[in-house]
Amino acid sequence: MATTVCEAKKNTELRVFEFSDELATDLAEYVAQLSEISVKERGCFTIALSGGPIVGVMRKLCEAPYQKMLDWSKWYVLWADERAVAKTHAESNYKMTKEGLLSKVPILNSHVYSINDTLTVEEAAADYEFTIRQLVKARTISVSEINDCPKFDLILLSVGPTGSIASLHPNHPALELTDEWVTFITNSPEPPPERITFTMLVINSASNVVIVATGEDKARAVQQSVSQLSENVGPDVSVPAKMVTPTEGKLVWFVDKEASKEIELESDNFEL
Numbered sequence: 549m550a551t552t553v554c555e556a557k558k559n560t561e562l563r564v565f566e567f568s569d570e571l572a573t574d575l576a577e578y579v580a581q582l583s584e585i586s587v588k589e590r591g592c593f594t595i596a597l598s599g600g601p602i603v604g605v606m607r608k609l610c611e612a613p614y615q616k617m618l619d620w621s622k623w624y625v626l627w628a629d630e631r632a633v634a635k636t637h638a639e640s641n642y643k644m645t646k647e648g649l650l651s652k653v654p655i656l657n658s659h660v661y662s663i664n665d666t667l668t669v670e671e672a673a674a675d676y677e678f679t680i681r682q683l684v685k686a687r688t689i690s691v692s693e694i695n696d697c698p699k700f701d702l703i704l705l706s707v708g709p710t711g712s713i714a715s716l717h718p719n720h721p722a723l724e725l726t727d728e729w730v731t732f733i734t735n736s737p738e739p740p741p742e743r744i745t746f747t748m749l750v751i752n753s754a755s756n757v758v759i760v761a762t763g764e765d766k767a768r769a770v771q772q773s774v775s776q777l778s779e780n781v782g783p784d785v786s787v788p789a790k791m792v793t794p795t796e797g798k799l800v801w802f803v804d805k806e807a808s809k810e811i812e813l814e815s816d817n818f819e820l
């Protein structure tokens with residue numbers, strides 16, 4: 549149970565948890581509900597994951613009751629970003645997901661769309677976008693009627709200490725791409741420098757976005773991202789997480805006590 553739940557603005561919710569186990573439990577329940585709804589409505593569930601703490605906070609999904617209850621055969625797993633390293637490398641988001649989730653639940657191998665680690669970063673981004681286009685064409689991934697973009701059932705992100713999300717970093721030109729679905733960067737401020745990432749266009753076209761923030765080093769980024777949620781402000785490229793405003797979807801922040809330290813929950817920014 550979240551310690552605090554705030555409806556920060558239409559379609560945006562902030563959940564703050566006292567204990568990390570509560571966060572993981574509530575997240576599992578939330579993902580399970582979204583999966584159930586999507587499978588019922590569309591026959592499948594498309595989820596895009598990130599690195600950082602994401603797989604760890606999904607751990608409860610690998611336990612009872614979810615391990616047996618969820619229709620894993622209907623899950624399609626992709627990544628919101630990936631580091632340009634071999635899939636066996638310790639820094640690979642795929643490797644982390646394989647070890648923490650894919651090896652523990654019966655998701656079909658043929659439904660896992662990892663990013664090609666044998667190509668250059670530029671080729672891998674193009675190849676990955678092509679894969680997504682095929683999945684949209686087949687309507688496995690739903691499509692936004694507003695902009696024809698892929699409309700993932702859920703994109704799960706973690707915010708970095710600087711306010712980065714996926715591999716979109718503060719003030720990076722990749723934040724302003726308005727046509728591409730997937731792009732690459734070669735100068736990530738965090739190692740490794742080469743990465744493939746969804747653009748903001750795809751993130752904001754999702755049906756549901758979750759941003760997870762755990763640990764005190766995320767407190768400033770959380771505060772900067774959520775502080776003006778209730779105001780109508782333009783895109784702020786200095787805090788990528790603040791640019792996450794799903795056009796037709798819902799955003800939920802899952803924040804632990806340490807990462808919530810700088811938020812003024814009783815300020816006018818939130819309806820408690």
Ligand SMILES: O=C1O[C@H](COP(=O)(O)O)[C@@H](O)[C@H](O)[C@H]1O
Binds near residue numbers: 598601706713714715
């Ligand atoms: O490199 C990455 O880091 C970010 C943030 O991770 P964190 O450990 O600082 O929370 C992550 O969202 C991204 O997927 C990953 O590639």
